Amino acid sequence: MNKKRIFLSEAHKGGREFFYIQEVFKDNWIASEGPNVIGFENDLQTYLGQNCFVGALNSGTAAIHLGLILLGVKADDEVICQTMTFSASANPIVYLGAKPIFVDSESATLNICPIALEKAIEDRIAQGKKPKAIIAVHLYGMPFKVDENYVIANNYDIPILEDSAEALGSSYKGQKCGTFGDLGVLSFNGNKIITTSGGGAIISKTKEIKDKAVFLATQARDNAPHYQHSEIGYNYRMSNICAGIGRGQMEVLDDHIVLRRKMHDFYVELFKSIAGVTVFAEPNENYFSNYWLSAIVIEHELTNGIDREVLRLAFEAENIESRPLWKPMHLQPVFESYPYYGGKVAETLFEKGLCLPSGSNLTDEDRGRISNVILKLFL
Secondary structure, X not given: OOOOOEOOOOXXXXXXXXXXXXXXHHHOOOOOOOHXXXXXXXXXXXXXXXXXXXXXXXXXXXXXXXXXXXXXXXXXXXXXXXXXXXXXXXXXXXXXXXXXXXXXXXXXXXXXXXXHHHHHHHHHHHOOOOXXXXXXXXXXXXXXXXXXXXHHHHHOOOOEEEEOOOOOOOEEOXXXXXXXXXXXXXXXXXXXXXXXXXXXXXXXXXXXXXXXXXXXXXXXXXXXXXXXXXXXXXXXXXXXXXXXXXXXXXXXXXXHHHHHHHHHHHHHHHHOOOOOEEEOOOOOOOEEOOOOOEEEEEOHHHOOOOOXXXXXXXXXXXXXXXXXXXXXXXXXXXXOOOOEEOOOHHHHHHHHEEEEOOOOOOOHHHHHXXXXXXXXXXX
């Protein structure tokens, strides 16, 4: 096959990344600290606003792990987690010896369902185990129902760890995702809207919590002239080189958001005359999505039997990547024994949903190839 691969979401260079990397080598700051790390954190803090404090880490998974530790989660505690998400949202619960409690999605945002959330909390309390924290995810860049879920969390005095790994630049009622929760999480993996090649960040409301996260992320080394440790620490800090890439990427973040949203508009226009296919979109004007990934749901009963797998294979035949929506965690072999609350919303979305190529660096030629597959299949 000679056709160039069209990826779901590919890293998109901005042009200034190498400038910051050169500074690293010029000053010999080849370490897990340095001016780029501090600069990247400051860039993120300025962008997010809300008087937040950001600690740069080596992955979003590390940020979730540290976030749970900072919220006091310990072995045998229970943590509620949105079932429709990547496994990195749930794995750190198990790292700590705690128990994940999975909750269904609602169809408007694909994110954690407030009704199922409250049912899960009430039932766990009735069983004598109040959940220690809630992990809610802004899936594919779409904000979850912030108001509804926070009312419930606050009523029961349970903190929310806000997984914004896919939602940098998204907002709800004008406030940036990642800044609502008691703690927030970002990811800069190679497929995210901006990348540091691999990396993440933890967002807190106070400098004290940010400093504690950084302390734990640098092996929890006490303030002493020798190496002394009073707590278990982790090797989770972002490198100065990766942070340099991030600084260059921050300069084009808003441009990347515009381009991702244009890809979403491209799919809305493409599918508008195709019955049985719905493009996942913002529920109302309160929601602003970076549309990190554009997604569709296909009702095969209305498309002459064409389902998401038929379309996925048609794309693959043309060397175009697409992917089913996240398989819910409660259906994953590693998590299927844990409690689950809700119906079949997440399960149905997985069965019928497909993520489409959404990169900010896709060309008109790429869009033409994508269009040809869809139009040939459906029309």
